[in-house]
Amino acid sequence: MTALTLCQVTVRYDGPHGPVTAVDGVSLDIPAGTTVGLVGESGSGKSSLARAVVGLTPLSGGRIILDGREVGGRTVRARRHLGRRVQVVFQDPDTALDPRMTVRQTLEEAATAFRRLDRRARSERVAGLLDLVGLDPRLADRLPRQLSGGQRQRVAITRALAVEPDVLIADEITSALDVSVQASVLNTIRRLQRQLGLSMLFIGHNLPAVCYVSDVVAVMHRGRIVETAPTTALLRDPQHPYTRALLTSVPILNAPPPGEPAAPALPALPALPALPDEKLS
Amino acid sequence: MSVPTRSRRSLPSSPLAWVAATMLASLVLLALAGPLVWGAAADRPDPSAVLQGPSAAHPFGTDNLGRDLLARVLTAARPSLLLALSATLLGAAGGVVLGASTAVVGPRTRRWLATLINLLLAFPALLVALFLAVVLGAGAGGALFALAVASVPGFARLAQTLAAGVSGTDYLAAARVLGLRRHRLLRRHVLPNIAEPLLLSTTMAAGTALVALAGLSFLGLGVQPPAYDWGQLLNQGLDRVYAQPLPALAPGLAILYAALTFQLLGEVLAGSAARRAHAPQSPPTAPLPATLPAPLPVPDGPAGDDHVLQDHVLQVEDLTIELPTPAGVIRPVRGVSLSLRAGEIVGLVGESGSGKSLTALALAGLLPEHARVGRRTHRLLGADLTAMTRKERHHHLATGLAVIFQNPASALNPSLRIATQLTEAIRTHRGASRTEAAAQAEAALRRVALPPSLLRSRPHQLSGGQRQRVMIASGLMVRPALIIADEPTTALDVTVQRQITELLSDVRRDTSAAVLFISHDVALVAGLCERVLVMYAGTVVESLPADRLATATRHPYTRALVESVPDLTADRDRPLRTVEGGPPDPLAPAAGCPFQPRCPHRRHRCAEDVPALTDLDPGHRVACWYPLPAPAKATAS
Numbered sequence: 001m002t003a004l005t006l007c008q009v010t011v012r013y014d015g016p017h018g019p020v021t022a023v024d025g026v027s028l029d030i031p032a033g034t035t036v037g038l039v040g041e042s043g044s045g046k047s048s049l050a051r052a053v054v055g056l057t058p059l060s061g062g063r064i065i066l067d068g069r070e071v072g073g074r075t076v077r078a079r080r081h082l083g084r085r086v087q088v089v090f091q092d093p094d095t096a097l098d099p100r101m102t103v104r105q106t107l108e109e110a111a112t113a114f115r116r117l118d119r120r121a122r123s124e125r126v127a128g129l130l131d132l133v134g135l136d137p138r139l140a141d142r143l144p145r146q147l148s149g150g151q152r153q154r155v156a157i158t159r160a161l162a163v164e165p166d167v168l169i170a171d172e173i174t175s176a177l178d179v180s181v182q183a184s185v186l187n188t189i190r191r192l193q194r195q196l197g198l199s200m201l202f203i204g205h206n207l208p209a210v211c212y213v214s215d216v217v218a219v220m221h222r223g224r225i226v227e228t229a230p231t232t233a234l235l236r237d238p239q240h241p242y243t244r245a246l247l248t249s250v251p252i253l254n255a256p257p258p259g260e261p262a263a264p265a266l267p268a269l270p271a272l273p274a275l276p277d278e279k280l281s
Numbered sequence: 282m283s284v285p286t287r288s289r290r291s292l293p294s295s296p297l298a299w300v301a302a303t304m305l306a307s308l309v310l311l312a313l314a315g316p317l318v319w320g321a322a323a324d325r326p327d328p329s330a331v332l333q334g335p336s337a338a339h340p341f342g343t344d345n346l347g348r349d350l351l352a353r354v355l356t357a358a359r360p361s362l363l364l365a366l367s368a369t370l371l372g373a374a375g376g377v378v379l380g381a382s383t384a385v386v387g388p389r390t391r392r393w394l395a396t397l398i399n400l401l402l403a404f405p406a407l408l409v410a411l412f413l414a415v416v417l418g419a420g421a422g423g424a425l426f427a428l429a430v431a432s433v434p435g436f437a438r439l440a441q442t443l444a445a446g447v448s449g450t451d452y453l454a455a456a457r458v459l460g461l462r463r464h465r466l467l468r469r470h471v472l473p474n475i476a477e478p479l480l481l482s483t484t485m486a487a488g489t490a491l492v493a494l495a496g497l498s499f500l501g502l503g504v505q506p507p508a509y510d511w512g513q514l515l516n517q518g519l520d521r522v523y524a525q526p527l528p529a530l531a532p533g534l535a536i537l538y539a540a541l542t543f544q545l546l547g548e549v550l551a552g553s554a555a556r557r558a559h560a561p562q563s564p565p566t567a568p569l570p571a572t573l574p575a576p577l578p579v580p581d582g583p584a585g586d587d588h589v590l591q592d593h594v595l596q597v598e599d600l601t602i603e604l605p606t607p608a609g610v611i612r613p614v615r616g617v618s619l620s621l622r623a624g625e626i627v628g629l630v631g632e633s634g635s636g637k638s639l640t641a642l643a644l645a646g647l648l649p650e651h652a653r654v655g656r657r658t659h660r661l662l663g664a665d666l667t668a669m670t671r672k673e674r675h676h677h678l679a680t681g682l683a684v685i686f687q688n689p690a691s692a693l694n695p696s697l698r699i700a701t702q703l704t705e706a707i708r709t710h711r712g713a714s715r716t717e718a719a720a721q722a723e724a725a726l727r728r729v730a731l732p733p734s735l736l737r738s739r740p741h742q743l744s745g746g747q748r749q750r751v752m753i754a755s756g757l758m759v760r761p762a763l764i765i766a767d768e769p770t771t772a773l774d775v776t777v778q779r780q781i782t783e784l785l786s787d788v789r790r791d792t793s794a795a796v797l798f799i800s801h802d803v804a805l806v807a808g809l810c811e812r813v814l815v816m817y818a819g820t821v822v823e824s825l826p827a828d829r830l831a832t833a834t835r836h837p838y839t840r841a842l843v844e845s846v847p848d849l850t851a852d853r854d855r856p857l858r859t860v861e862g863g864p865p866d867p868l869a870p871a872a873g874c875p876f877q878p879r880c881p882h883r884r885h886r887c888a889e890d891v892p893a894l895t896d897l898d899p900g901h902r903v904a905c906w907y908p909l910p911a912p913a914k915a916t917a918s
Contacts, residue, residue, distance in 0.1 A: 041774035080460030090451035178632040183845035183857035249779040251805040
């Protein structure tokens with residue numbers, strides 16, 4: 001069980017009109033064995049934060065602390081140290097897997113990234129991993145293009161779990177999936193998190209999906225976290241106007257019949273002009 | 282590369298492929314056997330037959346020492362081809378490593394490498410080759426090295442461009458997070474994924490290198506006597522080309538033949554690569570049906586659907602779409618019927634591959650050319666579109682309906698001002714004058730709550746939500762009776778989505794246009810629409826009032842779909858409902874109900890007969906032999 005703490009993390013890019021601050025002093029605490037949801041709209045900086053945490057994007061400021069020890073650095077060695085403990089699953093099932101590698105090759109590569117396994121142990125490991133995420137072991141010798149989107153996303157999750165990380169970052173892992181597939185991937189990730197005692201940062205723009213898997217939800221807006229609260233408290237009593245705007249915008253199945261406004265008018269919405277991504281203050 | 286399409290790969294499939302393969306085989310054979318068979322004859326001087334023209338004993342004549350030129354041309358195949366191939370491979374290897382490593386190094390090194398490649402590209406390759414050949418001294422080795430170095434920048438640029446495509450992918454990012462070392466990233470993830478196009482251009486480059494090497498030898502910079510290659514022979518033959526053309530022509534023809542072989546080979550490889558890229562991306566399929574499945578029975582509509590419905594804006598009966606794919610003809614839409622009254626907003630819900638977007642495109646006459654559309658009725662505003670000529674239909678569709686697409690960024694032309702895009706349609710179809718059109722465009726922008734000053738902007742200056750508003754304004758310009766909105770909010774944020782759906786509702790209320798709202802989001806459709814059609818595998822499986830979606834669905838698929846959507850009140854300790862299995866293979870549709878293999882309530886009959894869409898009560902139709910029981914409270918309202 002490992003706790004991940006982000007301390008004043010800042011990420012800046014060189015945009016076409018000068019530097020852009022994608023993540024602006026974000027502090028977030030992911031206690032051991034819990035899931036923290038990070039919700040925000042496009043351009044809010046949540047994916048930049050995910051990439052920074054796993055070392056794919058350099059930090060412009062702040063620290064990432066794993067069990068009380070600061071991690072990070074630009075060397076391959078530092079990245080390997082981080083990769084052994086923190087893994088990530090990305091959004092797009094189309095590019096998540098190397099199109100030239102079978103499921104088995106992909107998983108073996110991940111399983112042997114930090115330890116040596118003989119041929120037999122490797123094969124057992126692959127079978128065990130596929131079983132863990134509920135995939136048919138016969139899929140092991142397929143190429144990614146022979147799998148459905150949901151299956152590919154499960155393989156991507158399996159690859160991340162193959163190194164037995166302590167912390168899993170899930171970056172929009174269901175946004176490219178159909179609703180019924182999303183449900184089964186959500187079920188799987190929630191079960192795995194509990195079963196393996198993972199600490200998880202679950203990033204998404206779909207508030208119901210994020211709330212479904214998370215114990216605590218943080219709301220991100222324009223590079224900053226505007227509110228963090230336990231899921232039930234956030235849903236019951238949102239404090240920040242932006243959180244309220246998000247909550248009222250979520251379409252709900254049991255809405256009143258059309259013709260009349262679906263919900264009370266939204267005083268908070270006009271205050272949110274469209275996000276010009278480059279001009280973050 | 283263990284791609285399981287070996288059977289298609291191993292045999293050349295087209296006449297061109299056979300020609301290329303035969304030519305390549307002849308070259309290989311010549312390079313292997315040439316020196317063994319003709320080597321002795323090529324080196325045997327014959328003082329009695331110096332500088333002879335073609336004769337029976339020497340078909341191409343002899344050279345200044347009386348050696349047989351035919352034998353020399355044939356023997357020279359090996360050195361010529363070997364030199365060309367080595368130069369190409371050496372250059373390709375250097376270039377590819379240089380270019381592909383840009384994908385795995387840090388940002389600073391990447392910038393340096395890119396600058397280096399740009400710098401190298403600034404020098405013309407042939408000039409570099411000549412310069413180096415001179416500097417290194419005349420000789421085969423020098424020429425080979427010079428040519429290899431000269432071809433490095435071209436390969437490096439190609440590899441760099443291809444590798445840039447890989448470096449943005451999630452799998453490379455994931456491999457980095459796994460802590461793989463750079464050479465391993467390069468070897469396992471980057472190189473295999475750019476190998477195919479590189480192989481093609483290497484093949485083509487071999488032909489060019491052959492000509493270039495012959496050129497260097499011809500200029501006296503390449504192979505030196507007594508060794509010889511085709512370029513050398515050409516050089517020697519040229520002295521007497523006016524007296525006897527054949528001794529000069531023969532090595533020239535050999536060069537041409539070999540260069541042509543490599544070019545053809547490249548073409549064939551490129552062709553087969555393109556075909557593989559178009560192969561279906563779906564799971565491996567069952568054997569293809571030899572013939573098309575028999576047409577589906579036409580769903581029995583309720584009485585009254587077959588004649589013209591006067592107050593209906595849109596009326597489509599039994600819409601079927603066939604699309605040819607490399608693997609066979611598929612029917613992604615099979616027998617869809619729908620109708621919309623003026624001012625009605627109807628949702629069309631389905632998952633990817635259900636055929637909902639193709640249905641929309643067919644309604645708007647926007648299907649790709651090769652698609653085949655069948656329908657019994659297709660009326661827009663009462664006019665029968667099936668009876669019209671192509672031009673009439675185009676005009677009627679352009680003035681009667683508007684389509685709003687998912688991605689406003691690609692639906693707007695980036696180089697045109699908003700004003701031009703808004704006024705285009707009415708100036709073409711309604712013959713409006715410039716000032717009239719401008720006034721209407723301003724009104725339309727106000728309608729969608731955008732300032733008229735935006736007319737002078739270009740699309741890239743607007744946010745995603747603003748662009749979608751412009752799309753709606755553009756649709757409103759023709760005062761359409763029907764708005765087809767195909768996932769109009771899927772690319773937008775949830776707060777912006779809310780604004781756009783409210784705008785659509787307002788537009789419908791004020792202009793009494795009918796709206797067909799296509800979406801994968803059940804909850805969104807339930808809140809926005811009056812009626813909802815649920816599509817699965819190209820058919821409408823349920824048609825019901827939107828307020829029944831939450832609790833009173835009757836088709837097992839619809840119910841499972843609705844229950845799989847997490848909402849904010851979902852119990853976090855209970856797993857979400859899922860639908861096991863996947864949608865049916867469009868290439869091999871099974872008999873019976875399309876949902877049957879995944880249906881928890883299936884019975885014997887479901888696998889045999891296709892259920893038609895039948896009325897349960899007015900306003901609620903379902904295509905299921907055994908509809909789920911309705912909850913008691915749901916029949917009210």
